[in-house]
Amino acid sequence: MAVYTKVSAEALSAFLARYDVGELVSMKGIAEGVENSNYFVETTGAAVGGLGPAGEHSRTRFILTLYEKRVDIADLPFFLGLTAHLSHQGLPVPAPIPDRDGAALQQLEGRPACLIEFLPGVSVSEVTPALARAAGDALARLHLGVEGFSGTRPNTLGLAGWEELAYACKAQLSAIDPALPALVAEELAWQRQTLPADIPAGIIHADLFPDNVLIQGGEISGLIDFYFACHDRLAYDLAITHAAWAFDDDGLYRGDPVAEALLEGYRNVRPLTAAEHAALPGLQRGAALRFLLTRAYDWINTPPGAMVTRKDPMAFARRLRHYQLAS
Amino acid sequence: MAVYTKVSAEALSAFLARYDVGELVSMKGIAEGVENSNYFVETTGAAVGGLGPAGEHSRTRFILTLYEKRVDIADLPFFLGLTAHLSHQGLPVPAPIPDRDGAALQQLEGRPACLIEFLPGVSVSEVTPALARAAGDALARLHLGVEGFSGTRPNTLGLAGWEELAYACKAQLSAIDPALPALVAEELAWQRQTLPADIPAGIIHADLFPDNVLIQGGEISGLIDFYFACHDRLAYDLAITHAAWAFDDDGLYRGDPVAEALLEGYRNVRPLTAAEHAALPGLQRGAALRFLLTRAYDWINTPPGAMVTRKDPMAFARRLRHYQLAS
Numbered sequence: 328m329a330v331y332t333k334v335s336a337e338a339l340s341a342f343l344a345r346y347d348v349g350e351l352v353s354m355k356g357i358a359e360g361v362e363n364s365n366y367f368v369e370t371t372g373a374a375v376g377g378l379g380p381a382g383e384h385s386r387t388r389f390i391l392t393l394y395e396k397r398v399d400i401a402d403l404p405f406f407l408g409l410t411a412h413l414s415h416q417g418l419p420v421p422a423p424i425p426d427r428d429g430a431a432l433q434q435l436e437g438r439p440a441c442l443i444e445f446l447p448g449v450s451v452s453e454v455t456p457a458l459a460r461a462a463g464d465a466l467a468r469l470h471l472g473v474e475g476f477s478g479t480r481p482n483t484l485g486l487a488g489w490e491e492l493a494y495a496c497k498a499q500l501s502a503i504d505p506a507l508p509a510l511v512a513e514e515l516a517w518q519r520q521t522l523p524a525d526i527p528a529g530i531i532h533a534d535l536f537p538d539n540v541l542i543q544g545g546e547i548s549g550l551i552d553f554y555f556a557c558h559d560r561l562a563y564d565l566a567i568t569h570a571a572w573a574f575d576d577d578g579l580y581r582g583d584p585v586a587e588a589l590l591e592g593y594r595n596v597r598p599l600t601a602a603e604h605a606a607l608p609g610l611q612r613g614a615a616l617r618f619l620l621t622r623a624y625d626w627i628n629t630p631p632g633a634m635v636t637r638k639d640p641m642a643f644a645r646r647l648r649h650y651q652l653a654s
Numbered sequence: 655m656a657v658y659t660k661v662s663a664e665a666l667s668a669f670l671a672r673y674d675v676g677e678l679v680s681m682k683g684i685a686e687g688v689e690n691s692n693y694f695v696e697t698t699g700a701a702v703g704g705l706g707p708a709g710e711h712s713r714t715r716f717i718l719t720l721y722e723k724r725v726d727i728a729d730l731p732f733f734l735g736l737t738a739h740l741s742h743q744g745l746p747v748p749a750p751i752p753d754r755d756g757a758a759l760q761q762l763e764g765r766p767a768c769l770i771e772f773l774p775g776v777s778v779s780e781v782t783p784a785l786a787r788a789a790g791d792a793l794a795r796l797h798l799g800v801e802g803f804s805g806t807r808p809n810t811l812g813l814a815g816w817e818e819l820a821y822a823c824k825a826q827l828s829a830i831d832p833a834l835p836a837l838v839a840e841e842l843a844w845q846r847q848t849l850p851a852d853i854p855a856g857i858i859h860a861d862l863f864p865d866n867v868l869i870q871g872g873e874i875s876g877l878i879d880f881y882f883a884c885h886d887r888l889a890y891d892l893a894i895t896h897a898a899w900a901f902d903d904d905g906l907y908r909g910d911p912v913a914e915a916l917l918e919g920y921r922n923v924r925p926l927t928a929a930e931h932a933a934l935p936g937l938q939r940g941a942a943l944r945f946l947l948t949r950a951y952d953w954i955n956t957p958p959g960a961m962v963t964r965k966d967p968m969a970f971a972r973r974l975r976h977y978q979l980a981s
Binding site: 330335336337339350351352353354355356357358359367369447448449450451452453541542543544 | 657662663664666677678679680681682683684685686694696774775776777778779780868869870871
């Protein structure tokens with residue numbers, strides 16, 4: 328919810344001179360994203376003979392991202408390569424813009440930085456079955472679209488990561504809610520004993536909440552924020568997306584029409600194998616536990632009144648209980 | 655530096671239906687403005703037969719402002735009337751957009767709200783004599799442009815306001831700097847004894863810092879943030895603008911070429927009377943004291959680590975000493 332690194336108009340103008348995007352017209356720091364600093368940037372566009380009218384819309388408006396300390400610089404080539412690949416596949420993913428030398432990853436105001444395609448659309452707050460179906464459809468297309476992409480990144484938020492987070496939170500979990508230590512301990516024990524199924528894996532988005540989906544005219548116009556993307560089971564990504572879309576901000580189930588539309592939207596594009604179908608309930612429990620633990624860790628380690636809004640871990644405790652009862 | 659009131663895409667879409675601006679395309683919370691919540695809003699534009707091509711650029715991009723607690727709602731008709739008047743005079747001032755019933759002031763998410771014209775341009779950090787001259791020119795045109803505007807608002811940050819702020823800060827001024835209590839007391843005594851000159855008065859901007867001036871292609875494309883506008887002596891506005899442009903962020907004098915270009919730019923459009931010329935040094939001391947006191951008050955009353963960036967009061971103590979020596 329903040330701009331951490333201030334970029335002057337002079338520095339941005341000099342930076343933009345590396346690109347075929349024309350002159351700086353406007354820049355506004357955006358109050359979005361917890362991890363990085365983002366600016367909305369408008370330019371006059373490329374000179375005649377440059378990009379041509381087809382690229383005009385996307386080539387006068389950009390998001391400028393400066394990567395702050397929580398992002399590992401070593402991961403940036405993976406994130407930028409992945410979004411470039413997906414955009415090239417025709418998916419509505421914001422492409423990194425290369426400069427005249429072909430480099431997308433730059434430095435600005437002492438931070439790694441990237442000029443990124445601006446996509447239209449807005450994130451909705453009210454999830455309908457039609458939107459959930461569209462989200463499922465889009466996630467399946469992402470999973471098909473990553474085929475052929477050679478980069479990879481391990482999932483640091485798998486079982487081992489959950490154990491670390493639970494250990495780091497341990498004594499303070501009960502301060503959030505007295506029932507939390509037992510809920511976490513029991514679920515960790517269950518997850519430990521559940522052998523990972525031999526199901527298809529690939530690069531997953533791993534954070535496809537409604538916040539990260541742009542909608543225009545009832546259709547998906549953008550899939551954004553790939554900074555948790557990693558290699559894991561594809562059905563785990565569907566489990567995360569289910570946990571993200573089938574519940575409201577308080578963790579209350581939105582009902583079967585939304586949840587089933589999401590799964591149907593996915594399966595219509597990429598049918599699940601029998602093993603994936605069987606593994607899904609356990610993966611949903613894991614997805615709920617993953618966000619419960621990261622939120623609990625952030626809750627404990629973020630002072631009240633800090634610049635970042637704390638998100639309630641209990642919204643995912645409710646999801647976890649829902650999945651436990653259903654599995 | 656924050657968005658205080660969250661506006662959902664659904665609420666904004668319903669809000670925009672009051673206007674001839676088409677459908678919502680994009681919205682981004684802007685990390686600008688200490689007082690209010692601001693969103694960059696893009697729409698599909700008015701339908702054919704509506705505004706026509708001339709208004710097309712300004713009618714698909716907007717700033718949506720939600721007025722937060724520090725703004726007195728009773729002042730909003732003055733601020734919106736003033737900017738509408740100045741825009742109508744051909745000045746590059748963002749006009750409030752009236753809805754189909756002609757109302758510019760609205761309610762959204764429980765707060766007073768206004769859809770406002772989006773102006774291109776960026777605020778510069780490095781002030782050149784050419785830009786200072788353009789700022790002086792623009793300020794003089796503002797002073798000519800307000801003629802005929804019937805609204806008014808008293809300046810609550812005049813001598814009486816300074817006395818109140820100094821009283822409220824009193825014991826804690828020395829914690830900012832040991833020299834501050836004496837500097838403030840002496841200057842207040844001097845200002846008290848200096849009878850206000852009988853010089854032209856009108857509606858002034860009262861906060862025309864480089865932050866509030868948008869530049870595109872070396873020319874001024876926008877004069878923004880009229881939320882301190884009030885009735886006072888026109889030369890006091892020139893004094894504020896001098897204090898704003900002729901010194902850097904640390905309060906160090908940028909040199910005569912910048913300072914003189916500013917004054918010359920102003921006088922070429924609106925020559926100063928002999929009485930204004932004589933009053934200017936005292937008004938500059940007053941301008942420096944005004945910002946010194948509001949910054950000191952905010953410094954004392956803003957906890958470190960709060961969402962708002964504290965601005966150093968000493969940058970204006972340095973300006974005040976500069977003006978004291980020069981007068």
